[in-house]
Amino acid sequence: MPSTNNPAGSGENGGGVRSVQRAFDILSLLTEDRRTLTIREVVDETGLAKTTALRLLQTLEHMGLLWATRKGYAAGPALWRWAHLARHAWELPPETVQLMRELGERHRETVNLYVLRDVHRICIAQQESPQPLRHVVRVGDELPLWSGASSKVLLKDAPARLLARIARSSPHGEEHLATLQEWIAGAARDGYAASHGERDPGLSAVAVPVTGASGATVAALSLSGPTVRFGEERVQEFVADLREAAKRMSDRGFDHPLT
Known part of the structure; x- marks a missing residue:
């Protein structure tokens, strides 16, 4: 699992930027009608390798942006802070x-x-x-x-x-x-x-x-x-x-x- 200081596996070759984009692509799959994501859904809809998708899901969970449930990954509690800031802004x-x-x-x-x-x-x-x-x-x-x-x-x-x-x-x-x-x-x-x-x-x-x-x-x-x-x-x-x-x-x- 990526370290806390480098959660997305960034590097000097721009891999960090790609990882951040991929992480947000995963978060964007959550909608009002789809409130949980399975690993299979993430792989199918992003085109990521299963190992890469799992690593990003675990990183997002570690940061509180996703929450693992029996049905899949749901929006995590850390998003409340961002939602609160956005609502007021x-x-x-x-x-x-x-x-x-x-x-x-x-x-x-x-x-x-x-x-x-x-x-x-x-x-x-x-x-x-x-x-x-x-x-x-x-x-x-x-x-x-x-x-x-x-x-x-x-x-x-x-x-x-x-x-x-x-x-x-x-x-x-x-x-x-x-x-x-x-x-x-x-x-x-x-x-x-x-x-x-x-x-x-x-x-x-x-x-x-x-x-x-x-x-x-x-x-x-x-x-x-x-x-x-x-x-x-x-x-x-x-x-x-x-x-x-x-x-x-x-x-x-x-x-x-x-x-």
Whole structure:
């Protein structure tokens, strides 16, 4: 088993970085629907050798990030500290929460706030639609950037290398790059983006940028729901209200949710 001082078996050849990435890949396999992991699942889904997977699992258990049970490895108690820190670091100010609540009450659709992370967008806040047929994304969920209204808004200033990686990660492959660039240019030109069934059939969304002090896009504010409720006239109503709310968020300062 790796030593405590070098838990991931790091070395000067970059093996330590690879081990850290592999460890986080394992942790990322845990979801709301899958709360325990077997060694076989880790091997099958990461492609790691069984000995390597077992070594990393034991290291993560030793650090308290995983907990061995009879059914497999579950999230460990040490994650509570990280979860506590993250919750407080990304807890939105009351004014922002109120703006999102008012949007949801006026339009009766789900309101989400997303930020960019590598090839994903992360939901950092949500006000759920009160309607029986609605779209729901849990806070903390990571969604792909190769589609969706919020993605088009968030990727405005993305470097070419990142866009290429996002395209490769999509079901369409590298050829999706041209479509991505077209979507992003349209969102930059219009000041908003819409999507209809791009990732999930029957699901639509409208998003606008939230900007920081420098003018750069730091988040995307969106309304989403069933496509049948997102006709063109309704979309324009959503855009007008989203823009007003995003402007108020930007004006109070939004380089970070706590600012």
